[in-house]
Amino acid sequence: MEQLKNTTELIGLKDKNIKIKTVFKADTHITIEASLDYQPPLCPHCKSQMSKYDFQRASTIPILDVQGIPTVLKLKKRRFQCKGCRRVTVSETSLVKKRCQISKPVRQKITQYHTEKLTNTAIAKRLHLSVSLVQRQLEAFTFKEDLTRLPEVLSVDEFSRNKGQLAFIAQDFETRKIVTLLENNPQTTIKNYFYRYPRAVREAVKVVTVDMSGSYIPILKQLFPKAKIVLDRFHIVQHLGRAMMSTRITIMKSFDKKSLPYRAMKNHWKILQKDNRKLSDKRFYSRTFSQTLTPKEIVKKILDLSDEFRYYYELYQLLLFHFQEKNTDHFMALIDDNLPFVNPVFTTVFKTFKKYKSYIANALELPYSNAKLEATNKLIKDIKRQAFGFRNFKNFKTKILIALNIKIERTNLILSRC
Structure with a gap:
């Protein structure tokens, strides 16, 4: 001080x-x-x-x-x-x-406001400056890429940058520092970037976390030959949840709209999507059944209305149980046993899971996921929304690196002094 x-x-x-x-x-x-x-x-x-x-x-x-x-x-x-x-x-x-x-303290204040995800117009208004000056200060930033090292645990994903166009992002799982931002996400672009790193550096990467996008997994095995590929657990559960919801809607529509099964499946869909171990014991009045019930009692009544729905619901809950308990063998065995009997929606999901069996096993065995990178993507969306979009990707990239990388470094420095 x-x-x-x-x-x-x-x-x-x-x-x-x-x-x-x-x-x-x-x-x-x-x-x-x-x-x-x-x-x-x-x-x-x-x-x-x-x-x-x-x-x-x-x-x-x-x-x-x-x-x-x-x-x-x-x-x-x-x-x-x-x-x-x-x-x-x-x-x-x-x-x-x-x-x-322009005084140096004012220029430093511009940089500080950039880390707080403010727009150029908002910064200029706060500091009583022109927007062009704030923009020039943004363009003055340069970030050097270190091609001599890569993190041991790397997270990769994509985000929407402009009108449906996707950009590629890679992040250090441990420090949450952004490794790179690429303007687009074709395999050639990603390969050309990472092949700039020596092979020894790429072989030092031990784990790569990724979502279930089929376009990344083949090239990740080429780029990082010694790394274990870990699928994001959220996306695995999301695939199961979407299959269950689609199945519920299909079964529901087989009944008359005024019938009790239709109304029960439609009105209580959130309860049916939940893990049954997390259902509350609190009673509430159900208009569908015209009585006060707990969520568990509602599920029991709905299952009594349709044997087909009971089969899929119990299968869905068993899959969630084995997945959350990290029982890889039981999870995959359940898929193998039921694959011949499920509808096309679940068939597609199960075949995808069998295709990525080893990566799902890694997701259950290792404590890594894409959660931190998804949080970073949320912050990127906030930056984009506040600025009403960026036409120039270079400015967008600089804004992201200032707002995230510099802020993380400052935060870590403060925490180290505590």
Whole structure:
């Protein structure tokens, strides 16, 4: 923690050569008049001694707000003239870069607001700057790619970037730091990127987590030959849930719309989708059955209405049980035993599971998933939504890397000090 010694440091003017003369407060802003002066240095051109010449016309430099009021610094800079070559130079300060009019604290504040997922327009409005300046500050960021290392656990996925176009994202599972963002997700693009890494680096990747998209798995085995591929557990359960919902709707529509089975399956669909071990014991009034029941009692009544639905419901619950208990053998055996008897929807799901049997086994045995990457995708969607979309993918990529990678580094630094 740094001790602030006077008022100038309190408002961000840490250069001791800046002397405040007067301060004016108007209805809309505060103006601070100051001068920059120090002993003449050597000439940067001929190294002769320089002498004080005069003051330059006051520069208007935006600084951070004082008491929530927009504040500008009217700074007169001392000019020096060389006694040898007679050239004139202007004094410099750490407050602003050479030939710039925006103070460094303001530029740092722009970066801070970028990490908070604010739009360029919102940042410009808060700091009383032009949108183009905020955009230039965004474009000034460069992120170097380290082609000498890859994380041991890598998560990959895609997200929508613009009008149905998909972009590819890879993230470090442990640190949540983004490894790369690619403008599109064809296999050729992904291969060309990762083949820039030496084979030894790619072989150091031990685990790759991915959703059930069939387009990624074949190339992941080529790119990371020694890595175990882990399917995201959420997507496995999601496939089962969608198959169960589709089956319920099909069976429901076989009854008359005014009949009790139709109304019961339609009105209590959420209870039927749930894991029966998580059903509440709390009683509530069911309009369908015209009595007060618990969710478990409702399920029992619905199963008594249709033997076909009972079969699929019990199969669905058994699959959920073995999956959550991580019984890989029982889970796959149940699929093999029931594959000849299920409807086309469940047949498609079961065949997909058999195709990815080893990857599902990895998902049940290893503690990795795509959950962290899905959370990152949610933040990316928030950035895109707040900015009403990005036409330029480079700006979109920079915004994401600032908002996520820089923020993660700062957060980890703070936590390490606790």
